[in-house]
Amino acid sequence: MNAISIRNLEKVYPGDGEVYALKGIDLEVEEGDFFGLLGPNGAGKSTAIGIICSLVNKTAGKVMVFDHDLDTARVLVKACIGLVPQEFNFNVFEKIKHIVVNQAGYYGLERRLAYERAEHYLKKLGLWGKRNVQARLLSGGMKRRLMIARALVHEPRLLILDEPTAGVDIELRRSMWEFLREINASGTTIILTTHYLEEAESLCRNLAIIDNGRIVQDTSMKNLIAQLDRETFVLDLAKPIGILPEAPGCVLRKIDDRTLEVDVSKEQVINEIFTCLSAKGIEVLSMRNKTNRLEELFLGLVKTDDSMPSTVKAHAH
Amino acid sequence: MRTRQNFIAFKTILFKEMVRFTRIWVQTILPPAITMVLYFIIFGNLIGPRIGEMGGFDYMEYIVPGLIMMSIITSSYANVVSSFYSAKFQCSVEEVLVAPVPHYVILLGYTLGGVARGLIVGALVTLVSLFFTDLYIHNLFITAAVVVLTSVAFALGGFINAIFAKSFDDISIVPTFVLTPLTYLGGVFYSINLLPEFWQKASLVNPILYMVNAFRYGILGVSDINVGIAFVIIGLFVCILFSIGIYLLHKGVGLRT
Numbered sequence: 001m002n003a004i005s006i007r008n009l010e011k012v013y014p015g016d017g018e019v020y021a022l023k024g025i026d027l028e029v030e031e032g033d034f035f036g037l038l039g040p041n042g043a044g045k046s047t048a049i050g051i052i053c054s055l056v057n058k059t060a061g062k063v064m065v066f067d068h069d070l071d072t073a074r075v076l077v078k079a080c081i082g083l084v085p086q087e088f089n090f091n092v093f094e095k096i097k098h099i100v101v102n103q104a105g106y107y108g109l110e111r112r113l114a115y116e117r118a119e120h121y122l123k124k125l126g127l128w129g130k131r132n133v134q135a136r137l138l139s140g141g142m143k144r145r146l147m148i149a150r151a152l153v154h155e156p157r158l159l160i161l162d163e164p165t166a167g168v169d170i171e172l173r174r175s176m177w178e179f180l181r182e183i184n185a186s187g188t189t190i191i192l193t194t195h196y197l198e199e200a201e202s203l204c205r206n207l208a209i210i211d212n213g214r215i216v217q218d219t220s221m222k223n224l225i226a227q228l229d230r231e232t233f234v235l236d237l238a239k240p241i242g243i244l245p246e247a248p249g250c251v252l253r254k255i256d257d258r259t260l261e262v263d264v265s266k267e268q269v270i271n272e273i274f275t276c277l278s279a280k281g282i283e284v285l286s287m288r289n290k291t292n293r294l295e296e297l298f299l300g301l302v303k304t305d306d307s308m309p310s311t312v313k314a315h316a317h
Numbered sequence: 318m319r320t321r322q323n324f325i326a327f328k329t330i331l332f333k334e335m336v337r338f339t340r341i342w343v344q345t346i347l348p349p350a351i352t353m354v355l356y357f358i359i360f361g362n363l364i365g366p367r368i369g370e371m372g373g374f375d376y377m378e379y380i381v382p383g384l385i386m387m388s389i390i391t392s393s394y395a396n397v398v399s400s401f402y403s404a405k406f407q408c409s410v411e412e413v414l415v416a417p418v419p420h421y422v423i424l425l426g427y428t429l430g431g432v433a434r435g436l437i438v439g440a441l442v443t444l445v446s447l448f449f450t451d452l453y454i455h456n457l458f459i460t461a462a463v464v465v466l467t468s469v470a471f472a473l474g475g476f477i478n479a480i481f482a483k484s485f486d487d488i489s490i491v492p493t494f495v496l497t498p499l500t501y502l503g504g505v506f507y508s509i510n511l512l513p514e515f516w517q518k519a520s521l522v523n524p525i526l527y528m529v530n531a532f533r534y535g536i537l538g539v540s541d542i543n544v545g546i547a548f549v550i551i552g553l554f555v556c557i558l559f560s561i562g563i564y565l566l567h568k569g570v571g572l573r574t
Contacts, residue, residue: 013574053415056574075319078417089408098336099412105329106416108322150412 001067003158003189004029004052009061011047011213021047023213024061029191029206031066031157034184036204036221037193038298044213045193046086049162053083066157079107082156084147086163086193092136096127099135100150107154114153121149124179141172148176158189165199177203197298201225209301216301232290233270235260238283247276261290319417326418327426334430338396345396346438349388353442356384357449360506372508372539377450382533383505386467388442390500390525391492393435393468397427397475398488405479410572420566424476424559431472432465439464452536459544460535466551467528471496473558480562480571499525504533509541524554 006027013019022044029035039045050056052063054074063070065077090099097118104114122128125145130138138146144164151159161180165173173196180203184190194200200207201221209217217224240257249268253261262273277284338345357377365376372379404410413423446452454460474491482488503525509517520526521542531547534540540547566572 050574054573055411055414057569075417075419078415081415083411083415085408085411087408089411091404091407091409098333102329102333103412103416105332106326106413106418108319108325108417110325 001031002028002064003031003033003066004191005062005064006048006052007062009048009051009063010059011044011051011056012059020213022051022059022061025210025213025215027208027215027218029189031189032184032187033189034180034203034205035189035191036200036207037191037210038197038200038207039193039210043210045210046162048210049083049160049191049193052077053081053160054078079154080157082151082154082159084144084151084159084161084164086166088143088147090135090143090146090150093134095132096135096138096146097122097131099146100153103150104153109154117153117155118149121152125149141168144168145176148179152183156188158191159183160191162193163195164192165194165196173199209298211301230263230265233262233264234288234290235262235277235284236286238285241282245277245280245282247273322417323419323422326416327422330413330418330423330426331429331433334396334400334427335433337400338430338434345392345434346441349392349438350441350445353384353388354445356380357446361449372537374537374539375450378452378537379508379533380506381446381450381452382536383503383529385439385442385446386464386529386532387500387505389435389439389464389468390471390528391496392438393431394471394475394478394492394496396434397431397472398479398482398492400430401427401476401479402482402485402488405482405571406485414572420563423566424473424562427476428469428472428559428562431475432468435468435472436464439468454536455538456535458535460532462548463528463531463535463551466548466555467532470524470528470551470554470558473555473562476562477558477565480565482571499523502526504529504541524550527551 004027006025008024008026009022010020010024011022013021025044025048027048037045037048047056051058052065052070054070054077058070063077066080068076068080070077094102097115100118100122101111101114104117105111109117118131119128122131125148127138127142127145127149130142135143135146144167148161148164151161164180165176168176177199180190180192190203192200192203204221206220207217207224208215208219234255237258237260241254241260244252244254244260246252247262250265250273251263255261264270264273274284360380361377365380368376370376370379401410404413443452478488478491502520503523504520509520509526512520527542527547527550530540530542531544531551534544534547
């Protein structure tokens with residue numbers, strides 16, 4: 001069964017210049033998947049999530065969540081979903097245990113069970129000690145974790161996280177990744193939007209890239225990575241070099257006297273480059289990827305074209 | 318069947334609302350009581366004896382029902398408009414919107430939260446009034462029914478105001494420029510029989526006149542208008558405002574993009 005099945009979803013924001021946020025997207029997410037939805041700012045990710053979660057009215061198309069039609073069974077759709085939105089959206093004057101317990105109440109959980117679940121998830125996310133603190137007094141990372149606890153309190157079949165680790169430090173981000181893997185392993189389908197491509201690479205099994213209101217890539221992470229045919233490495237040298245040496249089968253660039261860049265194709269054996277450099281008396285101290293490899297691919301897929309902004313006016317159609 | 322879950326969701330909204338206004342009782346419950354004390358002192362004790370009787374009662378006795386009703390109206394309205402607009406402003410309203418809570422449950426929860434504050438304030442003002450005059454209830458059923466229906470009507474009004482409000486200024490426009498004038502001109506301080514014939518008829522388009530007079534009938538047994546008509550009009554207002562509230566929630570006006 002698909003956790004989500006979207007057909008020809010469109011969203012037009014009306015106004016002086018109509019904005020086409022989604023231009024007929026199709027998307028399927030299997031039950032149990034850890035699915036990434038990537039795209040640049042304004043691509044339409046949050047609009048799509050907003051429609052699935054009933055926060056945005058769609059213009060056209062069909063959305064099914066666990067075979068429940070959003071148009072005819074909205075209550076059942078909502079009952080399946082837990083949402084961690086991009087922006088903080090809780091009453092900052094409420095105590096955090098009340099925020100989580102009340103959310104359970106909106107989903108129809110008895111008060112006693114709501115308190116038990118709140119305790120469980122607040123403990124899991126390291127917030128139990130702050131349960132009687134007003135939400136406004138929490139740090140940014142704690143606020144993010146609070147929203148995750150709140151989204152999980154009714155134990156949804158589908159958890160949607162819209163940039164959950166934005167502004168979160170690396171250590172906390174890693175621990176949140178572990179927690180999300182655990183939730184996914186227990187059977188919860190997860191859809192994640194993120195700007196951190198390392199995060200998507202580390203967590204997601206399948207992903208879609210959305211740009212300018214259209215899905216430009218919908219595949220598995222494995223397939224996407226396989227599309228990479230070239231990587232760029234930066235070599236830090238032990239001694240300064242004068243003339244740029246030549247190496248067969250690869251392109252070397254001199255950045256400065258002690259730094260070289262080398263483009264290596266997927267089939268090339270890296271040892272050959274070192275052998276060639278050693279033969280010329282060049283010693284390499286260290287080597288690193290110039291950029292995240294997924295990042296390069298991502299940028300290639302969502303090339304920004306200034307003449308075609310993501311907000312397309314109605315008269316352009 | 319989700320009846321049980323809906324009832325829990327309703328209780329959750331209502332409980333949250335009650336916790337909110339009782340937590341800030343200095344801002345929500347105390348001020349109307351203090352304002353009413355001033356009304357009782359100035360209009361009842363100082364000016365009242367010079368006015369003499371109205372409708373066969375001391376002036377103080379005559380204005381007490383109107384002042385109680387005034388505090389109920391403003392408190393019920395203010396609670397919902399400020400609470401729901403704050404929830405919109407902080408986006409915490411999304412907590413309810415993403416959950417499987419039917420629109421009527423959201424509307425009932427917030428409305429009865431406003432009614433709860435209106436009734437608590439009304440009870441407090443009634444207690445305060447006992448320091449200034451004796452209070453006998455002519456008809457308990459009519460008194461209670463008018464109080465609850467009026468409170469519901471204005472809580473619904475507050476909800477609709479909050480839905481349309483785009484800034485904090487917008488939630489004070491209706492109370493300042495509509496509610497307060499209508500309340501003052503709704504027979505709180507006088508009988509409309511004192512007005513010239515044209516203004517007596519003009520007063521009849523003011524819904525608050527019916528609420529104040531029906532409540533006054535419940536307590537004192539006197540009214541400028543027919544109590545049956547008053548109930549029909551108040552009931553009509555409740556039905557119309559409830560329908561508008563449901564329609565706006567269904568369309569997502571001011572809530573969903």
